[in-house]
Amino acid sequence: MTQVTIETAEKILATTYSRMPVVFEKGQGATLWDTAGKAYTDFLAGIAVCGLGHAHPAVQAALAEQAGKLLHVSNLFYTRPQVALGQWLIRHSFADRVFFCNSGAEANEAAIKLARKYFSDQGAQDRYRIIAMEQSFHGRTMGSLSATGQAKIRKGFEPVLEGFDFVPFNDAEALAARVDDSVCAVMLEPIQGEGGIVCPDPGYLAAVRRLCDERGALMILDEVQTGMGRTGKLFAHEHEGVTPDIMTLAKSLGNGLPIGAMLAREAAAGAFGPGAHATTFGGTPIITAGALAVVQTIEGEDLVARAARIGAYFLERLQELKGRHARIEAVRGRGLLLGLKLKEEGAPIVNACLERGFVINCVQGDILRFAPPLIISTREIDALIDCLDAILSTEV
Numbered sequence: 001m002t003q004v005t006i007e008t009a010e011k012i013l014a015t016t017y018s019r020m021p022v023v024f025e026k027g028q029g030a031t032l033w034d035t036a037g038k039a040y041t042d043f044l045a046g047i048a049v050c051g052l053g054h055a056h057p058a059v060q061a062a063l064a065e066q067a068g069k070l071l072h073v074s075n076l077f078y079t080r081p082q083v084a085l086g087q088w089l090i091r092h093s094f095a096d097r098v099f100f101c102n103s104g105a106e107a108n109e110a111a112i113k114l115a116r117k118y119f120s121d122q123g124a125q126d127r128y129r130i131i132a133m134e135q136s137f138h139g140r141t142m143g144s145l146s147a148t149g150q151a152k153i154r155k156g157f158e159p160v161l162e163g164f165d166f167v168p169f170n171d172a173e174a175l176a177a178r179v180d181d182s183v184c185a186v187m188l189e190p191i192q193g194e195g196g197i198v199c200p201d202p203g204y205l206a207a208v209r210r211l212c213d214e215r216g217a218l219m220i221l222d223e224v225q226t227g228m229g230r231t232g233k234l235f236a237h238e239h240e241g242v243t244p245d246i247m248t249l250a251k252s253l254g255n256g257l258p259i260g261a262m263l264a265r266e267a268a269a270g271a272f273g274p275g276a277h278a279t280t281f282g283g284t285p286i287i288t289a290g291a292l293a294v295v296q297t298i299e300g301e302d303l304v305a306r307a308a309r310i311g312a313y314f315l316e317r318l319q320e321l322k323g324r325h326a327r328i329e330a331v332r333g334r335g336l337l338l339g340l341k342l343k344e345e346g347a348p349i350v351n352a353c354l355e356r357g358f359v360i361n362c363v364q365g366d367i368l369r370f371a372p373p374l375i376i377s378t379r380e381i382d383a384l385i386d387c388l389d390a391i392l393s394t395e396v
């Protein structure tokens, strides 16, 4: 059966992914089971998505209840779950308003459009350029791709949208040299996820904020991967004492439900009047009811503080591992978004981990990424460290 599923998938699905040879069937907490009944500990959580782990009862209950009432009515009307989720996000962030959509890329599209509209509304139609970062990742739609500073991701799709320039991450001087009055926004991730778990140097985000203020540009933070407690704060920018004008969320906001959100301060948000932007499914009741259960659980179970605590333990264990293995070049990250930069290709180690029942992945070819559910235990972390220790001592 498993083999048939894989063979059929390879025949009929778009060939955009090289998938690992496993068919997952169910999950519970941080454990996944494949169709053969083999268990895996999930240190990827669907790429920083399933913060609560799998099959969380609060999410199940909220979805079941809402599914029996109302799935969808469109944004021509009000629904309670959308408003309640919006309120929660506003209460816990710098923002005054939220636009719901269906993915990270769409949230970034909304942010890009809002930044341009904000200046266009003031008669500054020429102020449309966006400065983004080299090695950034903002999504695969043409707009978010245009803000993505990785040649390998843009290749074959050029020309991308006009008006995007790139500077190196963590280089405030390079940024200062580019932000003039043609620039509507600076757009960046508070920690570059796909770019290799690259953290900001102390003071860097504050310098970006200052520069945006001085030059009148908006600051857009893409917290799609870092948001909702992953880094040990609800939003990663809180580590830096900096607030953006616009923030995008997606991945762990829905714990696997397709949802994105763009949050903004009133001054910027006002540029989206009726008809300016829209989406059929964004904020639909079934998804926002589920996401509301997600955020309430994150709050109720104090999972942000837990991510900080367990993440510090995990980081320490990875540093010990680095001390024992010269094949490791560096340990990176914050909270439960951690990376291990290797002096070799990461794929064979990812495969060896899978073989031994651990799901991890690799970014940029040589950086192992760990983004487990926020409910991961120290025992599960210890088991992964033992597994990596054994692999790095003997294999590949």
Ligand SMILES: *Cc1c(COP(=O)(O)O)cnc(C)c1O
Binding pocket: 102, 103, 104, 105, 106, 108, 137, 138, 139, 140, 189, 193, 194, 222, 223, 224, 225, 226, 250, 251
């Ligand atoms: C995953 C990701 C996106 C894209 O999100 P999708 O839901 O896949 O469109 C955008 N920005 C960052 C930082 C991401 O990690």
